[in-house]
Amino acid sequence: MSSRVRVTILSAVSFLILFTVLTAARAQNAATGAVVNAQPERPAITRLIIVSLKDRRLALVENGQVKALYPVAIGKSSTPSPTGTFTIATHVINPTYYHHGKVIPPGPENPVGNRWMGLSVSGYGIHGTNIPRSIGRAASHGCIRMGRRDLERLFAQVRVGDTVEIVGQRDEQTVAIFGGQAVPQSAFGAAPVLTARALPEASPANHATVTVAMAAIPAGQ
Numbered sequence: 001m002s003s004r005v006r007v008t009i010l011s012a013v014s015f016l017i018l019f020t021v022l023t024a025a026r027a028q029n030a031a032t033g034a035v036v037n038a039q040p041e042r043p044a045i046t047r048l049i050i051v052s053l054k055d056r057r058l059a060l061v062e063n064g065q066v067k068a069l070y071p072v073a074i075g076k077s078s079t080p081s082p083t084g085t086f087t088i089a090t091h092v093i094n095p096t097y098y099h100h101g102k103v104i105p106p107g108p109e110n111p112v113g114n115r116w117m118g119l120s121v122s123g124y125g126i127h128g129t130n131i132p133r134s135i136g137r138a139a140s141h142g143c144i145r146m147g148r149r150d151l152e153r154l155f156a157q158v159r160v161g162d163t164v165e166i167v168g169q170r171d172e173q174t175v176a177i178f179g180g181q182a183v184p185q186s187a188f189g190a191a192p193v194l195t196a197r198a199l200p201e202a203s204p205a206n207h208a209t210v211t212v213a214m215a216a217i218p219a220g221q
Contacts, residue, residue: 047162049088049126049154051144053081054170055178056136058126058144060154066177070154072126073134073145081142082121083168090118090125091160113148115155119164126164127151 048061053074060068075081094106095116104110113128129135129145139145144166146154167174169183 047158049158049162049164050174050177051081051126051164051166052170052174052178053083053166053168055174055180056138057178058146058154059177060157061177067157068153069178070146070150071136073129073137073139075140075142076138079141081140081144081166082124083166084121086119086121086124086164086166088117088126088158088160088162088164089120090116091155091158092116092118093155095127112143113146113151115151117155117158126154 043063046063050059050061051057051072051074052059056072056074058070058072059066060070092115094114095110095112096106097104097110097112106114109130110128111130112125113130116125116127118125124143126144126146128148128151129140131139132147134140134145135147170178170180171182174180175182
């Protein structure tokens with residue numbers, strides 16, 4: 001065998017060996033990269049706000065776990081809070097309050113405080129108050145009032161579309177969260193009649209407007 005043929009054969013063998021090694025290395029790197037780049041999907045957070053009118057407290061529940069409990073003010077007997085399942089429809093920082101031509105800009109005199117979470121039931125929301133001593137009482141015109149610090153904490157944790165349940169009587173769920181004693185289903189009275197209606201809410205923004213229409217009483221407080 002001539003030296004030229006021998007060199008050609010050796011070159012071909014070397015090329016095949018190099019090609020095999022490179023191919024194997026690329027396959028290994030690709031597999032390693034796939035493992036490194038694969039990120040486990042984060043489970044979606046399901047948020048639920050539960051307001052117990054009997055307990056005058058609000059619970060934030062995430063994925064079935066109670067994350068926080070807050071005292072609230074609820075509607076008084078003449079202007080009760082609505083009961084049922086709703087959603088957060090608007091999420092507003094520093095709302096301006098309009099009522100019968102009276103304009104109250106953001107600030108300490110604003111009756112809805114510095115945060116407004118409008119509900120999908122017209123005229124009602126979860127908000128602050130300029131009467132902090134009312135927290136824990138049946139004192140509002142149907143809305144759910146919160147103290148400023150509690151409101152800001154809750155506002156930061158919820159989003160438009162989150163579910164809000166306002167419960168008029170204690171049941172197994174509210175007893176498990178807030179304590180107390182459940183009321184038999186047969187003892188439940190009729191749901192309160194809504195007493196206020198609101199014009200369409202402003203779009204969420206850092207400085208937005210809460211415009212309220214009256215049905216004999218001021219809503220949104």
